[in-house]
Amino acid sequence: MEPRTLPRDVLRHPVLVLNRSYHPVRITSAKEALSLLFCGRAEALDAGYEPHDFAEWSRLPVEAGAPQVRTMRGALRVPTILLLREYNRIPRTPLRLSRRNVFLRDGNRCMYCDDEEGELTIDHVLPKSRGGQSQWENLVACCRACNLAKGRRTPDEAGMKLREKPLRPTWTVVIQLDGLRDPLPAWEPFLGQLLKRAS
Ligand SMILES: [Zn+2]
Numbered sequence: 001m002e003p004r005t006l007p008r009d010v011l012r013h014p015v016l017v018l019n020r021s022y023h024p025v026r027i028t029s030a031k032e033a034l035s036l037l038f039c040g041r042a043e044a045l046d047a048g049y050e051p052h053d054f055a056e057w058s059r060l061p062v063e064a065g066a067p068q069v070r071t072m073r074g075a076l077r078v079p080t081i082l083l084l085r086e087y088n089r090i091p092r093t094p095l096r097l098s099r100r101n102v103f104l105r106d107g108n109r110c111m112y113c114d115d116e117e118g119e120l121t122i123d124h125v126l127p128k129s130r131g132g133q134s135q136w137e138n139l140v141a142c143c144r145a146c147n148l149a150k151g152r153r154t155p156d157e158a159g160m161k162l163r164e165k166p167l168r169p170t171w172t173v174v175i176q177l178d179g180l181r182d183p184l185p186a187w188e189p190f191l192g193q194l195l196k197r198a199s
Contacts, residue, residue, distance in 0.1 A: 013067050030078045049189070062074075095168075109163075111166070114163060122141070123141075127152045
């Protein structure tokens with residue numbers, strides 16, 4: 001039964017997509033999730049994490065107030081977690097390099113003094129003026145005071161120590177960053193550690 005009316009906001013609800021091994025693959029929209037469910041490429045997990053195909057899912061009762069769409073047969077619950085049927089590879093989605101994503105990778109704290117209160121800036125570990133590139137491995141979140149103190153020097157020259165070596169985010173971090181905008185409690189068994197580290 002093709003969903004008939006699809007309110008925009010409900011269609012944008014985030015849905016966690018798991019592969020056959022229950023590993024998080026990505027966050028998608030309810031619109032894509034319903035389409036994967038409808039065409040049989042995925043199953044939806046209920047509150048007890050039991051998988052259901054579209055036919056079963058459409059027979060489940062829909063609680064009042066729960067995200068739902070109207071179909072010709074009645075209300076259809078919008079899933080929060082989807083289990084892919086055949087896809088078992090974990091894609092390595094490149095994460096866009098941006099100020100926001102560098103701050104997120106670094107936990108919104110200064111990578112030199114661990115400050116999380118002050119305004120953050122971006123520091124080139126090897127300064128731009130000395131050939132430092134704008135890439136994941138050379139950019140860190142840095143408070144204004146540390147950025148001023150460091151100036152056009154390397155951390156070694158300035159006697160400052162990086163808390164962690166800046167790295168290009170791996171796929172798990174991609175999931176973490178994408179999911180952060182709207183993580184749902186139901187995702188916790190699959191993303192638990194990631195969400196805890198991020199909060
Ligand atoms: Zn600092």
